[in-house]
Amino acid sequence: MFELSRNEILRDFKIVHAQGKSFANRDLVVYILRDEKFAGKVGFAAGKKLGNAVTRNRVRRLLREAYRLNKNKISSDCAIILVGRKSLIDAKVDTAIKAFLEICRRAKILL
RNA sequence: ACAGGCAGUCGAGGCAAUCGCGGUUGAUUCGUCAGUCGAGGAAAGUCCGGACUCCACAGAGCGGCGUGCCGGUUAAUUGCCGGUGAGAGUAAUCUUGAAGACAGUGUCAUAGAAACGGAAACCGCUUUUUCAGUGACAAGUGGAUAGGGAAAAGGGAAUAGUGAUUAAAAACUAGCUCCUGCCCCCUUGCCACUGACCACUAAAAAAGCAAGGGUGGAAAGGCGCGGUAAGAGCGCACCAGCUGGUUGGUAACAGCCAGGCUUGACAAACCUCACGCGGAGCAAGCUCAGAUAGGAAAGGGUUGAUGUUGCUCGCGGACCUUUCGGGUAGAGCGCUAGAUUUGGACGGUAACGUUCAAGCCAGAUAAAUGAUUGCCACAUACAGAAUCCGGCUUACCGACCGCCUGUCAAC
Numbered sequence: 001m002f003e004l005s006r007n008e009i010l011r012d013f014k015i016v017h018a019q020g021k022s023f024a025n026r027d028l029v030v031y032i033l034r035d036e037k038f039a040g041k042v043g044f045a046a047g048k049k050l051g052n053a054v055t056r057n058r059v060r061r062l063l064r065e066a067y068r069l070n071k072n073k074i075s076s077d078c079a080i081i082l083v084g085r086k087s088l089i090d091a092k093v094d095t096a097i098k099a100f101l102e103i104c105r106r107a108k109i110l111l
Numbered sequence: 112a113c114a115g116g117c118a119g120u121c122g123a124g125g126c127a128a129u130c131g132c133g134g135u136u137g138a139u140u141c142g143u144c145a146g147u148c149g150a151g152g153a154a155a156g157u158c159c160g161g162a163c164u165c166c167a168c169a170g171a172g173c174g175g176c177g178u179g180c181c182g183g184u185u186a187a188u189u190g191c192c193g194g195u196g197a198g199a200g201u202a203a204u205c206u207u208g209a210a211g212a213c214a215g216u217g218u219c220a221u222a223g224a225a226a227c228g229g230a231a232a233c234c235g236c237u238u239u240u241u242c243a244g245u246g247a248c249a250a251g252u253g254g255a256u257a258g259g260g261a262a263a264a265g266g267g268a269a270u271a272g273u274g275a276u277u278a279a280a281a282a283c284u285a286g287c288u289c290c291u292g293c294c295c296c297c298u299u300g301c302c303a304c305u306g307a308c309c310a311c312u313a314a315a316a317a318a319g320c321a322a323g324g325g326u327g328g329a330a331a332g333g334c335g336c337g338g339u340a341a342g343a344g345c346g347c348a349c350c351a352g353c354u355g356g357u358u359g360g361u362a363a364c365a366g367c368c369a370g371g372c373u374u375g376a377c378a379a380a381c382c383u384c385a386c387g388c389g390g391a392g393c394a395a396g397c398u399c400a401g402a403u404a405g406g407a408a409a410g411g412g413u414u415g416a417u418g419u420u421g422c423u424c425g426c427g428g429a430c431c432u433u434u435c436g437g438g439u440a441g442a443g444c445g446c447u448a449g450a451u452u453u454g455g456a457c458g459g460u461a462a463c464g465u466u467c468a469a470g471c472c473a474g475a476u477a478a479a480u481g482a483u484u485g486c487c488a489c490a491u492a493c494a495g496a497a498u499c500c501g502g503c504u505u506a507c508c509g510a511c512c513g514c515c516u517g518u519c520a521a522c
Contacts, residue, residue, distance in 0.1 A: 053494080
């Protein structure tokens, strides 16, 4: 029930990024697009500003974990992109989860 | 013990539980379940070299690029190993971009007289000439003085004669002697003036010098003795360099002998010489599927489109460019069993090679290693595979092991 399989991974980043609504706080940015075509898909990103490949990998894994543990609290009719920010580099999973849920509440996609 | 040098090893700290990810194997009631493997020494920078793929068969010349002591090693290299020269260090050891500067062209700022022409004279050293000064001195001229010689002249005494006769005297004459002594001559010292030559000093001119000073990164082999007017490889000894011979070494080179005496640096300036290099790169490239779909229009094309390297040749030989309107951007192969990993034996100083045994050790494609909790020694740097290997370079917390050198102490 907490799995994250291959076909849940988003491929069409450009469409979601361009057409989706964005929500942000101190720790992350979330793009949300309600579309049946991409329903239930998710993508994770970390820009080059965050640092080298190791730190970017770490941020992506944090986002992945935050989504994985909470995906059943979210409506599955939309595509989501999570983008990490600098404050997440040294953060623990708790802060990422808090930030993610806070944004979901604002976007009204919580079940 | 301290100081130093060389070479190497480890490194998401480990364990447990729960949730989760990629590959793969097996089972399956096709929902899943179980097993197993899963980032690095640099995965990095992309600086070299290859493998592999496509481009005639990978070709020729010019150009271009690279390399540059010698030998070896390798698939190959700007790598590595061994050696030589030079430099640094007491030493172990380290550094080295190390062909050619009498084939040519060029550069050497500032300073300095002069920066490669066998050049250049600023101070300086030396010779000659001219002029001036100083000193010393031969000599000359003049002056005063002293001594000597000679001696005009004067004077005195005595003598002789005349007088000169009886006897005498005055007077006269004579020479000798004595005294004074002009002019003249000689000598010594003194004073004044002149002063050849010599020495020194100053100036000017002409010539010689490359020793010394000074400038500079560098001043035309170094240093000493001789030599010289002063100097100079001008001569000699030693050292450095060059050329030739010879011995050793595969060679770089080293040793010895002889020679004439000597050639600045820069080639990471152009250049010369030798050797090497075809180009593009896994988004290479191949296959399948799919789309009204092997579209349409214009232009150029076998008198050569286009490709092959920048140019020329040679080779191949039918498409190419632009615009319009669309479509696909999915899957598989390439892709990980290899110049492979570990261990041993043998050969080699070594790099490395040969061989035997055992093993399989990431293969993703929005891209897999994470999260939480607890315990332990409590502390983690640089950092994340994308076709693969061999090197180089750079980054780095902390630790460990071995060998070697020097100093001190003890024996």
